[in-house]
Amino acid sequence: MNRKNKRILQTILIVVVALGIIVGLYLYAGQRAFVSTIFSGLTLGSLFFLVAAGLTLIFGLMDVLNFAHGSMFMLGAYIGWQFYTNPTFIFGIAPLALAFGTGVMFISVLKPYLVAWNLSPRMQKLLPTIAYILAAVVIVFAVLGFDILALADTAMVAMTTTTVGNPLAEISPQEPLEEFWVRPVLIMLGGLLIAFGSSKPGDKTQYAPKENLGKAILVPAILLVLTVVSVFIRESAPVSVLLMNGNIRFLLSILVSVAFGFVFGAVIEIILIRPLYARPTFIILMTLGLSYVIRELVQFLWDPLTYQMARPPLFAMPGKAASIGEWLRNGNSTIDILGVTVPTYRLFIIALGIIMFALVTLLMTKTRLGMIIRAGVQDPEMVEAMGINVKSVFTLVFALGVALATLGGIGAAPFLPVQPLMGDAYQTQGLITVVIGGMGSYVGAFVGAMILGIARAFGDYFALKLSLSPAIAEASTVIIMVIVLLTKPQGLFGKKE
């Protein structure tokens, strides 16, 4: 009872102090500056949340601190920017990526048959190894001579979307189809070989029922169709996408970026993180190294330059809208809220953050996956002993976390300069958010992100007003972290160990 009282007292104290600070800031800054600072704070907070949500889910379930999360945020911005500005690059590599995915996903069809084979234990070990080596050879041959740099450069060419006709001018870095088709076919073969190896032929104890084969064939079949389509539309699609309505194109680039993040996260988890779960320090070093690799890769493809992604038409027209209705009709770049001019794109980012928080909450409380995650945070071994493949749940959660980061990246792209280091600040703030909110708590990540965003915005405001060094704004978040750690070492919503 005593402990409960103490907790209630503590909560009341925190609320009173927070209210005091808010009222004090309001009186000091005045309504206009207060409202406008709050809005920029919430914008930052939304972006912090998108980074921190993935970090905290991944940390909570698998004790992995992903130091490459900021780089994945940045990668999301680049992919989205590429798709929005000139999708030639995305459509150019899509057939290869889809072909590989198709091959690998056929595992669900192959596995029930392969595990029923009669093989000696020696062959059970040998066959997968042979398959993997063959796969590597085939894939190397498939990508030999593929000019990825020329494809990547396309975003810098012909950025005008207003011209009627072909906005890509005459530049076409695409190989002719009669030479190109070999590549996806070979890559799909490589994927099939990997599927063959990893389905453990001859291992009769594998759980692979044949009954749901109809369901199992669905995903690879869809991917196969997509691959074939992507091979044929690879040259014509970029133009049609560029001629689309800009808002729809922006929506599509968000989807592309999120899908990319999901697949990229899954691949990274399976190849790089899964072998290291027994050695947590190695994982930290590995993700740190990965962040440099991603950054260098981006600089290799797009040069170490700074790009500015154009805002979609809904947020582009100069001039201030008086109401939300007027903004949605005209696509103004700013809107009047309580007498304060607020950029409309900020409202979009805030909405994005809140919607994603709602979706994550739904996922965690209402779905079986959420149930497994909450159980796995406490005791992954027991979840596994109940017959749930925890490794694949880890992959899924990692993929979801990265998808949230790339969503943050594309969300931020029209708002921040797109450059190789844009994720670093968000990585740091994301980590601080996770510490403040409590490791593993998505509610904590949301509350922590909003507190940090607002603190940061007011830090900027004071730095400007009192002509202090801008470093004070960055320090403000660290100061909050220190205060939280001193009073609640497990974070605001963290569970006591």
Added chain:
Amino acid sequence: MSDVRHDDLLLVDHIHTYIGQFHILEGVSVRVPKGSITVLLGRNGAGKTTTLKSIIGLTPPREGKIIFDGMEIQGKRPYNIANLGIGYVPEHRAIFRQLSVLENLKLAERKKGDFERSSDFIFKLFPDLKRLYKLPGNHLSGGQQQMLAVARALVPENKLLLIDEPSEGLAPILIQQMMEAIETLSRTTTVLLVEQNFIMASQLAKQFTIIDDGKSVSSGLMKDLVLQPEVIHRYLGASIKTRIELEMEHESKE
């Protein structure tokens, strides 16, 4: 010991298990015939829990064989082993404390509808759980948590249940209820039980295996063991004594 008899559901054959660098099991063999309760006896730290964990795959053995239902399962991933039809009830009531009772049970489903199929049986066995099914796990008492842990293993169709110390830390009246529950479920499922409480073990089990210091030292029928007080005293003496003393202390407190 290495041959599989036709009525064996599980055969553990000279397994050696390491935890980190420690050699915990140094040759444990257990035979579990279909359709009855087999109990693992032994002092604290003898390796009974590690034997169960080796079977389910949480601490895979480095040497030896484990044959379940005609298949070698040593070295397989735990979820694979569980999906062959083995339910595991860990010691210390390891239920998911952040999940409600209902969620704990739902999580145990392997196929959709497992819970609907088994819920009547479970709630008949543990009527308390029906009343509590919305509560989060950390609001349950120790006995209720233990019942939930056992109930969870009954949700999917299992051929074998591994139950680790179901009576640990329970009040005598709850021990009685737990015993009856295990007796009932053993009519439909084979059970491998770890139990320190010799009185409970001797009433429930048909077969026994004694593990001492990481080795299986004796096995046979329970009805023969109760006639050999010198074996009981030699391998189990200390634990039985403390158990009875503990129970007496518990009763005197109440």
